[in-house]
Amino acid sequence: MQGSTEGIVIAIDGPSGSGKSSTSRGVAKERGLRYLDTGAMYRALTWWMLDQGVDVSDAAAVAALVDRPVLTMGTDPDAPTVAVDGRDVAVEIRGKDVTDNVSAVSAVPETRERLVRTQREIIAAARAESEGIVVEGRDITTVVAPEAPVKLFLTASAEARATRRSKEVRTTDVAGTQADLTRRDALDSSRKASPLTRTADATELDTTGLDLGQVITLVVGLADAARSTVTAAE
Numbered sequence: 001m002q003g004s005t006e007g008i009v010i011a012i013d014g015p016s017g018s019g020k021s022s023t024s025r026g027v028a029k030e031r032g033l034r035y036l037d038t039g040a041m042y043r044a045l046t047w048w049m050l051d052q053g054v055d056v057s058d059a060a061a062v063a064a065l066v067d068r069p070v071l072t073m074g075t076d077p078d079a080p081t082v083a084v085d086g087r088d089v090a091v092e093i094r095g096k097d098v099t100d101n102v103s104a105v106s107a108v109p110e111t112r113e114r115l116v117r118t119q120r121e122i123i124a125a126a127r128a129e130s131e132g133i134v135v136e137g138r139d140i141t142t143v144v145a146p147e148a149p150v151k152l153f154l155t156a157s158a159e160a161r162a163t164r165r166s167k168e169v170r171t172t173d174v175a176g177t178q179a180d181l182t183r184r185d186a187l188d189s190s191r192k193a194s195p196l197t198r199t200a201d202a203t204e205l206d207t208t209g210l211d212l213g214q215v216i217t218l219v220v221g222l223a224d225a226a227r228s229t230v231t232a233a234e
């Protein structure tokens, strides 16, 4: 269990489009915490590989280069940033090319070793310097921060997720959007290295019938309860 002298860690996992980023940012803003989007880190590494002309279906080629690019993550929930070798790639990492290839890069064990190491460094710095951090991704509750006092597995029906994402990217092709989310979930859940899974001690929160404000309020409540439990125990 984490002590109150250091900031809290709130770990959130879940499938694509379940609301991890929006919820995490909202909670971090409400409680003055830092925010880390680990998916953006996998996307940034994928962008760099593609930019270098690396064949990302070749795991050995990806593994040989994972330590090359310098990733810099800004953890202010009001303005999170992601840079590769000093270049802001916030827009580029949301492109179709990166989205189509990020699961392949994420499945390479060396990719995960490198990024998990960096994520733990960012978490440790945030805990030392602030009230704590909300971290979201696919393996935060299981691998990156299994000791976090708040562990959530966010879900929503595939239809709800596709409808939300279609609205966000302004497409009427909800079926196509759903197929893309489902394809990525299948890859991320079936890979050998740290697949997306819910552990027994993570609270599952199905947000299908809830709006974003309601989800944020629920998670803030869980975070406040965890903080007061840790403080009372010391």
Ligand SMILES: Nc1ncnc2c1ncn2[C@@H]1O[C@H](COP(=O)(O)OP(=O)(O)OP(=O)(O)O)[C@@H](O)[C@H]1O
Binding pocket: 014, 015, 016, 017, 018, 019, 020, 021, 022, 023, 039, 164, 165, 167, 168, 207, 210, 211, 212, 213, 215
């Ligand atoms: N509870 C909710 N109700 C309605 N819309 C929501 C809710 N939660 C998130 N959204 C919206 O759904 C879309 C997807 O949310 P978000 O990007 O936070 O999901 P994610 O799990 O981080 O996705 P990814 O894993 O693909 O990065 C966004 O447009 C967001 O505003």
Ligand SMILES: Nc1ccn([C@H]2C[C@H](O)[C@@H](COP(=O)(O)O)O2)c(=O)n1
Binding pocket: 016, 017, 038, 039, 040, 042, 043, 102, 103, 106, 136, 137, 138, 139, 140, 184, 188
């Ligand atoms: N902790 C994480 C975070 C992300 N990934 C991979 C798998 C996702 O498909 C991809 C992009 O993430 P998103 O921006 O959709 O949250 O990155 C992972 O393997 N582990």
